[in-house]
Amino acid sequence: xxxxxxxxxxxxxxxxxxxxxxxxxxxxxxxxxxxxxxxxxxxxxxxxxxxxxxxxxxxxxxxxxxxxxxxxxxxxxxxxxxxxxxxxxxxxxxxxxxxxxxxxxxxxxxxxxxxxxxxxxxxxxxxxxxxxxxxxxxxxxxxxxxxxxxxxx
Amino acid sequence: xxxxxxxxxxxxxxxxxxxxxxxxxxxxxxxxxxxxxxxxxxxxxxxxxxxxxxxxxxxxxxxxxxxxxxxxxxxxxxxxxxxxxxxxxxxxxxxxxxxxxxxxxxxxxxxxxxxxxxxxxxxxxxxxxxxxxxxxxxxxxxxxxxxxxxx
Numbered sequence: 001x002x003x004x005x006x007x008x009x010x011x012x013x014x015x016x017x018x019x020x021x022x023x024x025x026x027x028x029x030x031x032x033x034x035x036x037x038x039x040x041x042x043x044x045x046x047x048x049x050x051x052x053x054x055x056x057x058x059x060x061x062x063x064x065x066x067x068x069x070x071x072x073x074x075x076x077x078x079x080x081x082x083x084x085x086x087x088x089x090x091x092x093x094x095x096x097x098x099x100x101x102x103x104x105x106x107x108x109x110x111x112x113x114x115x116x117x118x119x120x121x122x123x124x125x126x127x128x129x130x131x132x133x134x135x136x137x138x139x140x141x142x143x144x145x146x147x148x149x150x151x152x153x
Numbered sequence: 154x155x156x157x158x159x160x161x162x163x164x165x166x167x168x169x170x171x172x173x174x175x176x177x178x179x180x181x182x183x184x185x186x187x188x189x190x191x192x193x194x195x196x197x198x199x200x201x202x203x204x205x206x207x208x209x210x211x212x213x214x215x216x217x218x219x220x221x222x223x224x225x226x227x228x229x230x231x232x233x234x235x236x237x238x239x240x241x242x243x244x245x246x247x248x249x250x251x252x253x254x255x256x257x258x259x260x261x262x263x264x265x266x267x268x269x270x271x272x273x274x275x276x277x278x279x280x281x282x283x284x285x286x287x288x289x290x291x292x293x294x295x296x297x298x299x300x301x302x303x304x
Contacts (some may be wrong), residue, residue, distance in 0.1 A: 006227055007185075023263055024286050026229040037284035038264075041229040045276075046266050047231045048284030057232060098229055113227035130227050 003112065008128050013124040018109065019117035028062075030111035031058055031099035033070055033087040041065070059135065061098045062088055071138040079106040084140045087122060091132040098131040196280075210246065217243050235267040244271050252304040255297050257296045259304070262290045269293055 004011045027091070028039035031046075040047035041055040043063075048054055053065035073087065079085070079102060087099040087108070100110040100122065110125065112116050126133050164301050166245065206253060211276070221239040228234055234242075251272055258265045266289055277296035282288035 021226075022222055028229055029284070038231060038286065039284060040229065042235070042267075044232075044235070044270070044271070045283065046235075046264070046289075057230065108263045111229075113225070113229055115226055 003115070003118070007125050007128045009124045009127070010118075011123045012118060015118045015120040015124060017116045017118050019111075021115045023114040025111060026113065027111040028065075030117065031093070031101045031110065032066070033101075039065075043066050057095050059088065059090065059094065062099075063136070063138070066138055070140040072140065074137050074139040077102070077128060077137045078141065079104075082142055084142055085137055085139045086136070087134045088136045089125065089131040089133060090135040094135070096135075098125065098126070200269055210249060211253065214243065214246065214250055219258065231264060231267070240268065244268050248272055250303055251297075255294065255302060256304040258290055259294060262286050266293065 003015070003017075005010065024036070025035045026038050028041065029035065030037065031039055036141070037048045039049060041049045041057055043054070043055050045055070050065045050068045052068060054061040067085065074083075074085065077085065085102040087100045087102075088096055091097050097111065100108040100120075102108055103119065107119050107124050108115060109119050122134060124132050217239040221234075221237055221243075224239070225234045225237055243254070251269070254265050254268055254272075257263070259271075263286075266276075266278065275296070278289045278292045282292065
């Protein structure tokens, strides 16, 4: 099934595939700047999850996990100089399903499950039956992690 | 007793070959033995007609893998992947599928670790390798070789 079939808004807003499909990492890892392991708070402990963050599929657990990387809640998805932003999508039950990371261009990058990475607009994946909608935007200062700006570009 | 119209359950290739009266057990002179034979014939024909009853373990496993991969390729939630009905059906097939999972893991590494953990009761993956597909795959394949599995 094509990406556009799963995310119909991609056709209107445009997108670009930026990697081959792989199941080495997922969107949560990609949002965190990693591409060598699968992040998820599964209670069975199969996937990676930061120490100290609860292994529960809740927004609170995701906020706790990303706070270990220096992220905090913010109110705007617009780019801010000196900050990196990530978005958390949730389904109708309020459970996290997906994350995207903002690029220095102001666009967003997502790893789609075991499929490809794409560059897209934040609302391109919003409202789909697959990921639901954006619930929170988090940001962190790049000044404390100077190497991450080049990785996210 | 009277069996339904033969065209609803008899393989297409056999409709017309057997006269409907063959399956009309209410005909005069039909005894218990004939009814038993008719029932056995119908059961055998239904097994022929509905292939799932003829699937081998390997065919069923491959069919479930295809369904699981198709349904989960956009998911990030390893929990949802594990709870998918096809994945659960694979676990439900029992220890006989362990070599099939090991072969699949070797040829096309994917998230089979929860199934292997459920089927074997152990987890050979080091905590520092959680989430790392290559390292987890190697840990399971090495463990399986040590246990004498072949796949």
